[in-house]
Amino acid sequence: MELQxxxxxxxxxxxxxxxxxxxxxxxxxxxxxxxYKNGFEAFTFKKLAEDIGxxxxxxxxYFENKHRLLIYISAWYWxxxxxxxxxxxxxxxxxxxxxxxxxxxxxxxxxxxNRTSHxxxxxxxxxxxxxxxxxxxxxxxxxxxxxxxxxxxxxxxAKIGSIILECNPKYKYPKSLSSTIIExxxxxxxxxxxxxxxxxxxxxxxxxxxxxxxxxxxxxxxKK
Amino acid sequence: MELQxxxxxxxxxxxxxxxxxxxxxxxxxxxxxxxYKNGFEAFTFKKLAEDIGxxxxxxxxYFENKHRLLIYISAWYWxxxxxxxxxxxxxxxxxxxxxxxxxxxxxxxxxxxNRTSHxxxxxxxxxxxxxxxxxxxxxxxxxxxxxxxxxxxxxxxAKIGSIILECNPKYKYPKSLSSTIIExxxxxxxxxxxxxxxxxxxxxxxxxxxxxxxxxxxxxxxKK
DNA sequence: CCACGAAGATAGTATTACTATCATATAGGA
DNA sequence: TCCTATATGATAGTAATACTATCTTCGTGG
Numbered sequence: 001m002e003l004q005x006x007x008x009x010x011x012x013x014x015x016x017x018x019x020x021x022x023x024x025x026x027x028x029x030x031x032x033x034x035x036y037k038n039g040f041e042a043f044t045f046k047k048l049a050e051d052i053g054x055x056x057x058x059x060x061x062y063f064e065n066k067h068r069l070l071i072y073i074s075a076w077y078w079x080x081x082x083x084x085x086x087x088x089x090x091x092x093x094x095x096x097x098x099x100x101x102x103x104x105x106x107x108x109x110x111x112x113x114n115r116t117s118h119x120x121x122x123x124x125x126x127x128x129x130x131x132x133x134x135x136x137x138x139x140x141x142x143x144x145x146x147x148x149x150x151x152x153x154x155x156x157x158a159k160i161g162s163i164i165l166e167c168n169p170k171y172k173y174p175k176s177l178s179s180t181i182i183e184x185x186x187x188x189x190x191x192x193x194x195x196x197x198x199x200x201x202x203x204x205x206x207x208x209x210x211x212x213x214x215x216x217x218x219x220x221x222x223k224k
Numbered sequence: 225m226e227l228q229x230x231x232x233x234x235x236x237x238x239x240x241x242x243x244x245x246x247x248x249x250x251x252x253x254x255x256x257x258x259x260y261k262n263g264f265e266a267f268t269f270k271k272l273a274e275d276i277g278x279x280x281x282x283x284x285x286y287f288e289n290k291h292r293l294l295i296y297i298s299a300w301y302w303x304x305x306x307x308x309x310x311x312x313x314x315x316x317x318x319x320x321x322x323x324x325x326x327x328x329x330x331x332x333x334x335x336x337x338n339r340t341s342h343x344x345x346x347x348x349x350x351x352x353x354x355x356x357x358x359x360x361x362x363x364x365x366x367x368x369x370x371x372x373x374x375x376x377x378x379x380x381x382a383k384i385g386s387i388i389l390e391c392n393p394k395y396k397y398p399k400s401l402s403s404t405i406i407e408x409x410x411x412x413x414x415x416x417x418x419x420x421x422x423x424x425x426x427x428x429x430x431x432x433x434x435x436x437x438x439x440x441x442x443x444x445x446x447k448k
Numbered sequence: 449c450c451a452c453g454a455a456g457a458t459a460g461t462a463t464t465a466c467t468a469t470c471a472t473a474t475a476g477g478a
Numbered sequence: 479t480c481c482t483a484t485a486t487g488a489t490a491g492t493a494a495t496a497c498t499a500t501c502t503t504c505g506t507g508g
Contacts, residue, residue: 016485021486023485023486039362039363041362042363044463044464045464045465045466046463046464046465054486054487055486055487055488055489056465056466057466057467057468057486057487057488058485058486058487060465060466060467061486065465065466066465130361130362131361133357133361134358134361136418137354137355137357137358137414138263138265138354139262139263139265139266141418141419142418145418145419150419153422154419154422157421157422158421172424172437172440173424173437173440173441174424175421175422175423175424176412176415176422176423176424176425176437177437177441178422179411179412179415179422179423180404180408180411180412180441183407183408183411184404184407184408187403187404187407188400188403188404190361191400191403194360194365194366194369195360195365195369195374195378197378197381197382197399198377198378198381198399198400198402198403199399199400199403200396200397200398200399200400201400213396213397213401216396216445217397217404217441217445220444220447221440221441221444221445223444245454245455247454247455268494268495268496269495269496269497270494270495270496278456279455279456279457280496281455281456281497281498281499282454282455282456284497284498285454285455289496289497290496
């Protein structure tokens with residue numbers, strides 16, 4: 001029997017649910033691949049349509065525009081990450097160990113999860129590093145936020161924030177520290193690979209060093 | 225007598241030096257205003273040309289494309305910030321006080337500097353918060369980096385890194401902590417104003433709280 | 449007074465980001 | 479079995495974007 005993993009997605013993210021059809025799943029799968037290959041700026045629905053073997057109009061039936069598609073796949077990523085965090089921390093009692101686990105999940109590469117055949121998680125991780133913040137760094141943030149498009153990101157942030165509070169209930173900045181960890185797990189990775197002089201990880205590109213940096217940062221801050 | 229402040233810019237950032245002509249200065253001044261108003265995605269050279277009262281072709285004589293213009297104004301910003309950091313920390317002996325000053329300079333709004341009439345620093349600060357990371361989050365980072373387009377950012381990061389080392393010569397991640405402070409000074413500001421649940425600063429939008437958060441983060445980390 | 453370079457004026461092109469319409473296939477229900 | 483709703487395919491068209499090219503004019507410096 002095949003296990004299926006479904007991430008529940010906000011209906012406002014799409015015009016037609018891409019998980020409910022073959023074409024929809026292809027849009028996600030090939031969309032991720034194309035954005036990964038060309039970058040989000042050079043990515044167009046026309047190229048995606050050619051890649052899949054459908055037409056531009058076909059894609060527009062699923063997503064209003066490419067920005068919405070990016071928000072969709074980002075939301076999927078954050079939802080999936082929160083699921084992973086839940087699964088991997090459920091059986092851990094010590095909040096410090098929990099938080100260490102979370103940092104590792106955030107900062108290290110993932111393998112493809114076979115239960116989601118229409119998503120390739122390892123290149124998705126790369127996309128989110130490079131393109132993720134473009135989802136909200138726009139003039140429409142507040143509008144999109146009202147439609148709860150960033151809910152999965154905010155949920156993850158809240159969850160990590162509460163683990164931080166478990167470690168030290170008196171710590172004053174659990175949410176800001178949480179968003180800092182999330183963002184820096186990605187930015188330090190991007191810097192390490194592309195602008196290495198902004199980091200202390202040199203050219204050896206070892207993700208575990210990012211983990212050590214974040215652990216040092218976090219546990220120095222929250223220890224009483 | 226009028227004081228003039230000139231930030232030295234890398235020649236590869238432009239096709240023709242915008243500081244050497246009235247039109248060039250208008251491109252910078254109105255460019256910043258338009259990007260601030262509409263966001264970088266909606267910003268076009270055509271709109272800018274109309275705004276200034278020149279033609280599209282006129283702008284293209286100065287900048288290859290709008291992405292280069294964004295890199296230019298970002299580079300200017302980082303150069304200007306490094307200058308401010310230098311000026312304001314020169315007479316401080318205690319590295320801890322230096323670092324506090326730096327954090328304040330990074331995280332709080334600026335007033336317009338009258339010595340640079342073609343740049344409005346306060347709205348520039350806002351642009352860098354929202355659009356700054358788009359300069360390097362592209363497929364062309366490495367290429368642009370080879371042309372040293374990000375040098376001012378890297379210089380600032382190095383400078384702050386060395387102040388961190390003054391505070392504690394044994395601290396292991398001066399550059400990563402430095403880039404973390406820089407990025408978070410901006411991201412926490414953006415979150416506070418647009419996605420407040422990702423922060424602990426609520427809706428009161430007090431930049432000083434960001435300063436306190438960053439100080440706590442930094443000095444917890446580097447204290448022995 | 450001439451030369452040169454900066455700027456203005458105008459035109460044109462390929463691509464992007466859509467919207468609209470009509471035809472076809474197909475799957476599910478009456 | 480037929481009917482119909484719905485998804486998809488095929489095609490067309492439009493306004494805006496992101497440029498490139500060319501020719502003219504204007505002003506300054508030698």
